[in-house]
Amino acid sequence: MSATIDVIVDRHDDFATVRGMHRLAAAHATVLVVTIAPDQRTAPAVVWAILRALGKRTDRLGSRTPTWPDAKRWLVANCIRELVVLRAQHLTDETFDALRTLADGDDLHLTLVVNDGRHDAARLLGSEITTAEAVFDRSRRVARPANATPRWPAVPRSHALRLRFDCLRALEPAPFQRVDQLLNATCRSAEAWFSAHARPTQPAIERALGVLTAASNPDQAHIRRCATQIASWRFGLADPEPISTMPPTKSLKVDGIRDVRAHTDAVTGARRLAELLTGLEPELLDLVGGDQLTEAGVLGDEIPESTRPAARTLGQPHGPVLRRPRPARRRQSSATPEAGQRARRTDAFPLIVGHLLEGRANCVNTDEIPDRALTALEDLVAQRILEIRRGVLRASHVALYSTFGSRWTPSLSTDIQMSRATDTA
Amino acid sequence: MPCHHLGLTDASVLHTRHLLLTDQAVGDLVESEAMGAVVGPAGLGKTFAIARAVEARSEPVVSLTFEGRPTMRLVADRLLHAFTGSPARGTRFAMTDELLNRLAERRRLIVVGEAQNLTRDCFEYLRHLHDDPATRFALVFDGGDGCWEVLARELMLRSRIYRRVAFSALTDADVLKLIPAYHPIYANADPELLVLINDEAAHGRLRSWAAFTHTAAAICEHAGTAGINAKIARGTITQLGATP
Numbered sequence: 001m002s003a004t005i006d007v008i009v010d011r012h013d014d015f016a017t018v019r020g021m022h023r024l025a026a027a028h029a030t031v032l033v034v035t036i037a038p039d040q041r042t043a044p045a046v047v048w049a050i051l052r053a054l055g056k057r058t059d060r061l062g063s064r065t066p067t068w069p070d071a072k073r074w075l076v077a078n079c080i081r082e083l084v085v086l087r088a089q090h091l092t093d094e095t096f097d098a099l100r101t102l103a104d105g106d107d108l109h110l111t112l113v114v115n116d117g118r119h120d121a122a123r124l125l126g127s128e129i130t131t132a133e134a135v136f137d138r139s140r141r142v143a144r145p146a147n148a149t150p151r152w153p154a155v156p157r158s159h160a161l162r163l164r165f166d167c168l169r170a171l172e173p174a175p176f177q178r179v180d181q182l183l184n185a186t187c188r189s190a191e192a193w194f195s196a197h198a199r200p201t202q203p204a205i206e207r208a209l210g211v212l213t214a215a216s217n218p219d220q221a222h223i224r225r226c227a228t229q230i231a232s233w234r235f236g237l238a239d240p241e242p243i244s245t246m247p248p249t250k251s252l253k254v255d256g257i258r259d260v261r262a263h264t265d266a267v268t269g270a271r272r273l274a275e276l277l278t279g280l281e282p283e284l285l286d287l288v289g290g291d292q293l294t295e296a297g298v299l300g301d302e303i304p305e306s307t308r309p310a311a312r313t314l315g316q317p318h319g320p321v322l323r324r325p326r327p328a329r330r331r332q333s334s335a336t337p338e339a340g341q342r343a344r345r346t347d348a349f350p351l352i353v354g355h356l357l358e359g360r361a362n363c364v365n366t367d368e369i370p371d372r373a374l375t376a377l378e379d380l381v382a383q384r385i386l387e388i389r390r391g392v393l394r395a396s397h398v399a400l401y402s403t404f405g406s407r408w409t410p411s412l413s414t415d416i417q418m419s420r421a422t423d424t425a
Numbered sequence: 426m427p428c429h430h431l432g433l434t435d436a437s438v439l440h441t442r443h444l445l446l447t448d449q450a451v452g453d454l455v456e457s458e459a460m461g462a463v464v465g466p467a468g469l470g471k472t473f474a475i476a477r478a479v480e481a482r483s484e485p486v487v488s489l490t491f492e493g494r495p496t497m498r499l500v501a502d503r504l505l506h507a508f509t510g511s512p513a514r515g516t517r518f519a520m521t522d523e524l525l526n527r528l529a530e531r532r533r534l535i536v537v538g539e540a541q542n543l544t545r546d547c548f549e550y551l552r553h554l555h556d557d558p559a560t561r562f563a564l565v566f567d568g569g570d571g572c573w574e575v576l577a578r579e580l581m582l583r584s585r586i587y588r589r590v591a592f593s594a595l596t597d598a599d600v601l602k603l604i605p606a607y608h609p610i611y612a613n614a615d616p617e618l619l620v621l622i623n624d625e626a627a628h629g630r631l632r633s634w635a636a637f638t639h640t641a642a643a644i645c646e647h648a649g650t651a652g653i654n655a656k657i658a659r660g661t662i663t664q665l666g667a668t669p
Binding site: 045048 | 497498515517519522523525526546549550552556557558581584585
C-alpha cells in the first residue's frame, strides 16, 4: 500500500490552522493531529507525540521506550485514517522517513504542515501541495471498524466428552481448528487453576468457572462450558455449576476511560479495562481469555466504544491474555490427583470418569460401581463416550480424543488419524 | 506590593502610563490565556509593573528568569521544577509530556524574565506548550533590549502576541507630574531640581530614581532635613557617580 501525503505550507504557523486542525480531529475520530515540538528530534519523541495524541501517558509507560510498532498498533486500534502533523519542519529526515513508512504500511493519509516548503522541498518531492481549507473540506466517511472477531461456528450441543469429536465430523477444517483451540485452551486454563489450588472452596471453584465459561456467544459459551467439565472430571471433581458472581458490568467514568487509554502496553491497558468493568479480583482476571475480551465485549458484556482500542490490540488467543504468559503447568499423571483433591472426591462418578480419561489402560469393573454412578456411566456408554466389554468400563477413543488425552493433542495428524479410525469403524 | 529597588522605604508606586497598561495587559492575557510581551530597556520598571499586576491575580504564577542562552531542556527543566519543587527526571519527551499535563490542570500565568536571553528554539518550545489545545496558561515575556526584535522577526511568534507594552523612559513632564508623590523628600522640591536630577542621574529610569532616592533620603536623614535641596542633590549625584 502507498499512502497519500499532502503538504500544507503555512509560513507563519498560523494559529487558525492549529485550532482548525484540532477542531477537525475533535469532530472526526478517524483524524489524529500531532504536533512536533522543536526538541522532538528522536524517533521515540515523535512516536510519543503520536501516542500522546491518542491519550497515552508517560506515567503509564513504565520503563519502556516507545517504538514505531507501538505507534502503528495504536493507530490501527484507534481506527485512525488521517494523520495531520503540525510543525512537520521539525522532523528529521530519519523520523520523516519512518513516518512515511508507517503511513505506507497502514494506508494512512498523511498531511504535513510545514512553515517553509522550500526548506523541505527535497523530501516532500512528489507530495501534493494543498491548503488547510481543502483538508477541512475533505469528505470523510464515518469509519466503523471492521469487526475483527469472526462469528463463532455453530457447534453441536454434544456431551462434553465427545464435543471435540463431533465438531471434527461436523465442521470444516478452519472452524474446527478454532473450536479445537478454544476447547483446548480453556481446558488447560481450568486445569492450571485446579492445579494451583489444592483446596479450593466450592464458591471459589464456581467463581473461577464462572469466568472461564463467560462468553458473548452461545456456541462459544458451550465450548467453554464443555472444556471446564472435562477439566473438572480429569481432576476427579463433580462438575461444578459455574456461577456468575461477578457484579454487573460497571459503567466507566471519564477518569476510568482516560486511565484505560493512558496505557501503551496492550495487556496492561486491557487488564485495567477488564478490572474497571468487571470488578474482578486479580486472580480471576488472570483467567480471562483473548476471545472473552474483544472489542465486542468483556466476559459477555459490552464495553464502551471509547475503550475498544484497548481490546483491539490484544489479538484473539484463546488462552489467558491479561498476564504475561507463564509456562503451562503440565499435569503429570503420577502427580494427580493430589492429596487435597483426593479428599474432595466424594462422588464416585467424577472419580471413575477422571480415572478412565487417563488412558485406555485404565478400566473399572462394573460390579464395583455404586448403582447411582453406574446409571450415569451407562448413559455415557450409550453416547459412545465409554465402552463396556465383559463387565469392564473403558474410555472410548472418541472420549480420549475429545478430552485431549495423551495421544490426542491438537494437531492435524491426530485429527486425520481420528477421522480415519472412526470412518473405518 | 512588590519591593522597590534597593528596598527603598516610604516610596509610593508611580502610576505611570506603562504601569497602568501593564496592569491591563496582564489581566487581559490571563483572561484570554494568551501570550504577551512587556518590553523596553532595563530599569524602566517592567518587572515591578508585572509583579504588581500579578499580585492582583488569584491564579498561580510561575516566574522564571534565564541567564545566558538557555537550552530547550533547561527551559523544560526549570518549568517542571517550578511545578514540582524537585529536579526534573526522565527523557525530554517525558518532561514535555508532564509539562503539558501540568499546564492543562488549571489556568496559570507564566512570566519569563530576561526574555531577551531566550533563543529562537526556546521561544518556539514555549509556543509549542502554549499552542497545545489542552494547556491553559497565559505567558508574559518580560524582556529588555533585543527581546522584541527576536519576537518580531518571527511572524509565527509576533502574531501570537496578544498584548504588548513597550516601556520608555520618563519624560520631563512625567517627572514633574509623578515624582513629587514618589517619596516624601520630593514633596516640596523645586521642579527645576527634579528635572536636573532626571537629566543628570535618573535619565527617566525608575530604577535610577529609586537608587537616587535611596541615597538622597539617607543624606536628608543625616542632615536632619525633610526635603531634598540642590546641595543634597549634588552630593547624591556625586555619590552615585552619575554622569550626564
